[in-house]
Amino acid sequence: MSTPLLEATALSRTVPVGGFLSRARRTLLDKVSLTLERGEIVALVGESGSGKSTLARLLARLDSPDGGSLRLGGTDVLAGEKRASLAYRGRVQMVFQDPFASLNPVHTVAYHLERPLLRHGRATAADLTSRVHALLESVGLTPAESFARRFPHELSGGQRQRVAVARALAVEPDVIIADEPTSMLDVSTRRGVLQLLRGLTRERGIGILFITHDLASARHLADRILVLYAGRVVEAGRTSEVLAAPRHPYTQLLLSAVPDGADFLHTPLPVKAGAGPAPPRGCAFAPRCPHADARCHDTLPAEHLPAADHLVRCHLESSKGVPDDAAVPS
Amino acid sequence: MRDSIRSLLRHRKAAVGGSILLFFLVLALVGPWLVMDPTDLVGRPHQPPSRAHLFGTTGQGQDVLAQTVVGARETLAVGFAVGALVTLVGALVGVTAGYLGRRVDDALSLTTNVFLVIPGLPLAIVLGAYLPSGPMRMVAVLTVAGWAWNARVFRAEALALRNRDFVAAAVVVGESRSRIVARELLPNMASLVGSSFIGNTLYAVGAQVGLEFLGLGDVGSVTWGTNLYWAGNDAALLTRSWWIFVPTGVCIALVGFSLTLLSSAIDELTNPALRAPPAVAPFTPAVTAAQTEPLPPGVLLSVRELCVDYATERGRSRVVDSVSFDIAPGEVFGLAGESGSGKSTIGYGLLRLLPPAASISQGRILLGDTDVTALGADALRAFRWAQVSMVFQSAMSALNPVLTLGEQFHDTLAAHGPSSRASSYARARELLAMVGLEPKLVNAWPHQLSGGMRQRVGIALALALQPKLVVMDEPTTALDVVVQKELLQRVLELKSRLGFAVLFITHDLPLLLALADRVGILQGGKLVEVDTAQRIRTEARHPYTRLLLSSFPHLTAADSDGALPDAALAATELAPARTALRGGHR
Structure with a gap:
C-alpha cells in the first residue's frame, strides 16, 4: 500500500483551563488518527x-497538537518546525464555516485570490489577472471580471463560499479541509457548493476532509466517514457501510436524529435520559448509552475491527464475536 | 473609502460639526496675521467692547479679540498633535497586545493598567517640572497621561477581530504576521481610528485648557487656556469684565461641540443600528373585503x-x-x-x-x-x-444572563397580573418539570445550562401564561x-x-x-x-x-446518486x- 496523502497518527490537543496559575488542562482531542487519500472525501461527523x-485547526496548522504525528505525503511535518512552513500552506488549504466571516470586508474578491497566488508564486504580475479570472470561472462565478471587482458584502452567502473555495484552490493544494462549508448557507445554495467540492476530487485528485454535523450530506459526498465523540473516534469506515449498519450506539443515535421521513419525530431516540457526567476512565458515551454496563464505566473500550476498514470503539463489539452481527436493536 | 467620505458629507451632524471645526482651523491658520499682536499693551485695562477693540481689553490692556484668535493656533495644534499621538500609541500597543496575545499581552496589559491608575493631574505636574517649557511639553504630558485608555479600546477590538475567520484564513494562505496586522486587521479598524482620533483631540483640548488654567502650562504663550488663566489672575470676575473670558469660553465650547458631533456622526455611519430609521411618506392601507370578514x-x-x-x-x-x-x-x-x-x-x-x-x-x-x-x-x-408567546432562535441571548431562571419566570408572571415571588417560583418549578428539566434549576443562572437546556427554558417561559x-x-x-x-x-x-x-x-x-x-x-x-x-x-x-x-x-437509498x-x-x-x-x- 502506498503512503497516504495526509496521515495523522494519535493527534491530541489539550487546552489550559482555570485561572492564571492553574495547571489544569482539558482534553479536546484524544489520540485521533486518520488518513486521507488522493481524490478521496472523508467526512468527520x-x-x-x-x-x-x-482537529480541523490542527490539520490546517492553525494550532499545534500536544502529541501525535502528522505526515504529508510521507514526510513528518511536525518535526523541527514550530510554525507551518510555506510549503505546507501550499499543499493543505482550509475552507471555513462562515463565509460572512472568512472574507475580509475591506478587500475585493480579486485581492483575496491574488494574495495566495503571489505568496506561493503560482502567478506572476503579468498573468495575475487572468489567473484570478480563471479561478473565479472554475468555481462558477461568471462573468469573472465583474465578480473580481466586487467586495464581499456585494455577494450572497453561496457566492462568498465559492470565493473562499477559489482562494483555497489558488495555491493548487493537494488537501482541502472544509469545516462545515455549507451549514451557514441557504439550502438551494448548499448543493452547488457540495457539488463543487465533489467535482474537485474527481477532476484534480484533491483529497477533502469534510467536517459536518449533517449525516445526509456526508452520505452523499463522502467515501469514508469518521464519527467523533468527546474527542475520540468512536466509529470509522466506508460511508455506505457505517450508515447502513452503524455499530456504535452513538452512531445509531446520530442516525436516528436526522430529520428524514414523515414519522421521524415518532420514533424514540436510542438514548438514556438524565445523563450524568462522563466517567473519568471509561467510555465517554456510557452515561447516555442504552446498552452500557459496568465495564463501560470502568475501562476505555479498545478499537475493534469488525470488518476491513471498519473501526468501532465499543465494549459491545467484544461480546458480539462474529463481525456480521451488526443489527443492534435500536 | 470614497463612498464613506461622501456619506459623511451628506450626514447633517457631520456637516455642522465639520463646518464649525473648519472655521476654527482656518481661523487658527490665517487669523494671527489679520489681528494685532496679542501681547502688546494697546489700551487701558478692563475696557468693555468698543470700536477700537471689538471684544474689549484684558486686565493688562491687551486686545481680547487678538488673544482669542491667536490662542486658537497653539490650542488646536497641541490638541490635534496629542489626538494623533495618543491614537497612534494606543493603537500600536493595543493591537500588538491583542493580536500577539499570551506573554506579550500580559506584559502590555499590565503596563496599560498601571498607566490607567496613575492620576493624570499629578503626573502632569511632575512631568511639567522636569521637561523644558513650551508646547512640546504639553504634548508630551498629555500623551503620556492619555494613551492607556485608548490602548484598551484597541486591544479589545483586536481581540475581537483576531478570532474572526478571515484572520485564520490569511494564516492558512501563508501571510506573515506583520502583513496580517497591517493589511487585514488595521483596515477594519478605520472607523475606530477615526472616532478615537476625534475623541482624543477632544480630550487633549479639554485637558490642555484645564492644565493651563491652573497655571501648569507655559503662561507666557497665548493659548485659550492661558487666556483664562490671566483672566482669573487679573480678577476678571471681580471686576465683572465678562468680555475677557466669554469669547475664549465660547470658542472652547464650540470646538468641543463640533468634535462631539463629528464623533457621533462617525459612530452612526459605521453602526447603522444607531441611526433613526429614515422617514418615509405615510401610507394609507387599502382595506379589502377579505380583511374585514369575521373569523370563521x-x-x-x-x-x-x-x-x-x-x-x-x-x-x-x-x-x-x-x-x-x-x-x-x-x-x-x-x-x-x-x-x-x-x-x-x-x-x-x-x-x-x-x-x-x-x-x-x-x-x-x-x-x-x-x-x-x-x-x-x-x-x-x-x-x-x-x-401569543414566542420562542426565539438564539437561546443564548434570549435569557437574561444576570437573573436566575426563577427571577425571569417571576418577571414574566408578575408583568401579567399579581404574582408573589413564592407563587412565581412554584409555577416556575412546575414549568421546568414540564419541559423535562429538574425543578431545582429554578435557582440556576443561564450560563450554567447547555444550549438545549436553555431552549427548554425558553419553551417553559413561552408556556408560562398558557x-x-x-x-x-x-x-x-x-x-x-x-x-x-x-x-x-x-x-x-x-x-x-x-x-x-x-x-x-x-x-x-x-x-x-x-x-x-x-x-x-x-x-x-x-x-x-x-x-x-x-x-x-x-x-x-x-x-x-x-x-x-x-x-x-x-x-434513504432511493435518491443516492441521481x-x-x-x-x-x-x-x-x-x-x-x-x-x-x-x-x-x-
Whole structure:
C-alpha cells in the first residue's frame, strides 16, 4: 500500500483551563488518527464539542497538537518546525464555516485570490489577472471580471463560499479541509457548493476532509466517514457501510436524529435520559448509552475491527464475536 | 473609502460639526496675521467692547479679540498633535497586545493598567517640572497621561477581530504576521481610528485648557487656556469684565461641540443600528373585503393580506407581501423559506415586535375577537405572551444572563397580573418539570445550562401564561440533531397535552414536514404554496417548493446518486434558476 496523502497518527490537543496559575488542562482531542487519500472525501461527523473543529485547526496548522504525528505525503511535518512552513500552506488549504466571516470586508474578491497566488508564486504580475479570472470561472462565478471587482458584502452567502473555495484552490493544494462549508448557507445554495467540492476530487485528485454535523450530506459526498465523540473516534469506515449498519450506539443515535421521513419525530431516540457526567476512565458515551454496563464505566473500550476498514470503539463489539452481527436493536 | 467620505458629507451632524471645526482651523491658520499682536499693551485695562477693540481689553490692556484668535493656533495644534499621538500609541500597543496575545499581552496589559491608575493631574505636574517649557511639553504630558485608555479600546477590538475567520484564513494562505496586522486587521479598524482620533483631540483640548488654567502650562504663550488663566489672575470676575473670558469660553465650547458631533456622526455611519430609521411618506392601507370578514369557526389565528415594509434610504421595501393564512387551535403550522424570505418578520409581526424601521403597512391579524394590528400600547402589552408567546432562535441571548431562571419566570408572571415571588417560583418549578428539566434549576443562572437546556427554558417561559399560540422562530437551528429531536418530541407532547397551536418557522423543510400539520412556503416575501405536510411532501406544485425539496439530501437509498447531478450542471443551471425564482427583495 502506498503512503497516504495526509496521515495523522494519535493527534491530541489539550487546552489550559482555570485561572492564571492553574495547571489544569482539558482534553479536546484524544489520540485521533486518520488518513486521507488522493481524490478521496472523508467526512468527520459529531456533535458540537466533539472536537471536529479542533482537529480541523490542527490539520490546517492553525494550532499545534500536544502529541501525535502528522505526515504529508510521507514526510513528518511536525518535526523541527514550530510554525507551518510555506510549503505546507501550499499543499493543505482550509475552507471555513462562515463565509460572512472568512472574507475580509475591506478587500475585493480579486485581492483575496491574488494574495495566495503571489505568496506561493503560482502567478506572476503579468498573468495575475487572468489567473484570478480563471479561478473565479472554475468555481462558477461568471462573468469573472465583474465578480473580481466586487467586495464581499456585494455577494450572497453561496457566492462568498465559492470565493473562499477559489482562494483555497489558488495555491493548487493537494488537501482541502472544509469545516462545515455549507451549514451557514441557504439550502438551494448548499448543493452547488457540495457539488463543487465533489467535482474537485474527481477532476484534480484533491483529497477533502469534510467536517459536518449533517449525516445526509456526508452520505452523499463522502467515501469514508469518521464519527467523533468527546474527542475520540468512536466509529470509522466506508460511508455506505457505517450508515447502513452503524455499530456504535452513538452512531445509531446520530442516525436516528436526522430529520428524514414523515414519522421521524415518532420514533424514540436510542438514548438514556438524565445523563450524568462522563466517567473519568471509561467510555465517554456510557452515561447516555442504552446498552452500557459496568465495564463501560470502568475501562476505555479498545478499537475493534469488525470488518476491513471498519473501526468501532465499543465494549459491545467484544461480546458480539462474529463481525456480521451488526443489527443492534435500536 | 470614497463612498464613506461622501456619506459623511451628506450626514447633517457631520456637516455642522465639520463646518464649525473648519472655521476654527482656518481661523487658527490665517487669523494671527489679520489681528494685532496679542501681547502688546494697546489700551487701558478692563475696557468693555468698543470700536477700537471689538471684544474689549484684558486686565493688562491687551486686545481680547487678538488673544482669542491667536490662542486658537497653539490650542488646536497641541490638541490635534496629542489626538494623533495618543491614537497612534494606543493603537500600536493595543493591537500588538491583542493580536500577539499570551506573554506579550500580559506584559502590555499590565503596563496599560498601571498607566490607567496613575492620576493624570499629578503626573502632569511632575512631568511639567522636569521637561523644558513650551508646547512640546504639553504634548508630551498629555500623551503620556492619555494613551492607556485608548490602548484598551484597541486591544479589545483586536481581540475581537483576531478570532474572526478571515484572520485564520490569511494564516492558512501563508501571510506573515506583520502583513496580517497591517493589511487585514488595521483596515477594519478605520472607523475606530477615526472616532478615537476625534475623541482624543477632544480630550487633549479639554485637558490642555484645564492644565493651563491652573497655571501648569507655559503662561507666557497665548493659548485659550492661558487666556483664562490671566483672566482669573487679573480678577476678571471681580471686576465683572465678562468680555475677557466669554469669547475664549465660547470658542472652547464650540470646538468641543463640533468634535462631539463629528464623533457621533462617525459612530452612526459605521453602526447603522444607531441611526433613526429614515422617514418615509405615510401610507394609507387599502382595506379589502377579505380583511374585514369575521373569523370563521375553527380558526384560532387569521393572517389576512399582511404586508410588512421596511423603511430604507431608497424608500419603502416590502419584505412581506400580501401573506394570508389561518391556524386552527392546536395545529402546528410551519413557515419555511430561505434567508430574506420574510419568515421571521411574519413571526415577529404576530406579536407586533417588529424593529423600528419595519411596520405593518397593510392587512389584518385576527386572533379570536382581537384585531392584533389595531391594539393600543396597553392592550398590546396585555396581549403579548398571554395570548401569543414566542420562542426565539438564539437561546443564548434570549435569557437574561444576570437573573436566575426563577427571577425571569417571576418577571414574566408578575408583568401579567399579581404574582408573589413564592407563587412565581412554584409555577416556575412546575414549568421546568414540564419541559423535562429538574425543578431545582429554578435557582440556576443561564450560563450554567447547555444550549438545549436553555431552549427548554425558553419553551417553559413561552408556556408560562398558557397562550393559545406559540411562535417558534428557528428554535433548534443552533442545536445538535439529537438535542433537536429530543426538544421537538417534547414540544409535540406538550402540545397534545395543553392544546396550544404552534407557528413553527424554519429553513429546514424535511424537519418541518415531519413536525407540522400544514406548511406554507415563503419566497421573497410571498407565500407561494400552502398545503398539508403530506401533500407538500408528495405532490408539491410550485417549482420553488420542488427546488427546496430536492435541495435536501436524504438518508434513504432511493435518491443516492441521481439527486446530485454533476458539478458543472449545478454551477451553471441551478444559479440562474434560483435568481429567476427569487423575488426582488434583498
